[in-house]
Amino acid sequence: MVSIPRDSWVSVPDGIGMHKIDQAFSLGVQQTNKFDDGVRVARDTIEQDYSITIDRYAWVGLDGFSKIIDTLGGVDIDVEHSVVDDAYPNDAGKGSNSGDTYAYKRLHLTPGPQHLTGQQALEYVRSRHSDLVGDIGRTQRQQQVLEALKLKINASTIIENFTQLLNDVSGSIYTDLNETEMLAFANYGRTLLNQPIDHLILGVGTGNQNYGALATIYDPSAGADQDIVISNCDNIQPVINRIFNLGNTQSCKVNGS
Known part of the structure; x- marks a missing residue:
């Protein structure tokens, strides 16, 4: 399971230039105001900068994620450290203020074994403030919930909840996978x-598992300084080549060269 930090500073193709990787989708949409072009640019960015071929994609909306977990009876998570977020976006899920993109609420999850509902799991994977290890911590939490969700999925649960699962994902998933x-x-x-x-996060670490460094850079497109992750291609390239069987390819080219 490979995760690329949202703040990774990479070259976005189509002559768009250097941006955070999580901006690739929106920058693609801006070109033609089409969702598919956002997908195309995001996909092309990963393929160009990391040589990882994206054969298919799936975009899962926040409500769909929450509903699927509720239908499967929640997930069991060992919260490794307290999560306190005084600026959690209150724009999705039960009791949210979906009409206000600037609505916030206070989020607190105590450490230790927890059984999380869909809403709680969404909050756990989405919160990105006050984590002891920064945004990398959020990525670790996302992988942790996916791992827990894997344990809930089997033939019987899918068959028993098939109709409800279809309702859960209706309008909440966009994908180019066919049935x-x-x-x-x-x-x-x-x-x-x-x-x-195996879990891999291409962000800040130690030794040969240090895949990036934190930095602050002025972004002309935003007109402000941005906190970013500068990818460490010396360490990223060998592991990417091993996982995706790329041989000795120069796979990490986040600067566009």
Whole structure:
């Protein structure tokens, strides 16, 4: 499971230039005001800068994520450290103020084993303020919930909740997977239930697992300084090449060269 930090400073193709990787989608949409062009530019950015081929994509909305977890009975998580967020966006889920993009609320999750509802799981993976290890901590929490969700998915739960799961994802998922491919992925996922999954975050670390460095740079497009992650290609390239069988390819080219 490979995660690229949202603040990674990369070259966005189509002559767009250097930006945070999480801006690639919106910059693509701005070109033609089409969702598909946002997907195309985001996909092209990853393929250009990391040589990772994106064969298919799936975009999952916040409400859909929450509903799926509720339908499957919640997830069990060991919260490693307290999560306190005084500026959590209160724009999705039950009791939210979806009409106000600037609405906030206070979020607090205590450390230790927790059984999380869909709403709580959404808050856990989405909160990015006051984490002891910064935005990398949020990425770790996202991977943790996906791992827990994997344990809840099996043939019986899918069959028992099939109709409700379809309702949960209606209007909440955009993908270029067809029905046959989705079924094949679901069947493949069942084979992974008892197998460990390697987790990789291409961000700040230590030793040969240090994949990036924190920095602040002036972004002319934003007209302000931006906190970013400068990718460490010397360490990223060997691990990317190993995972994706790229041989000795110069796979990490986040500066566009």
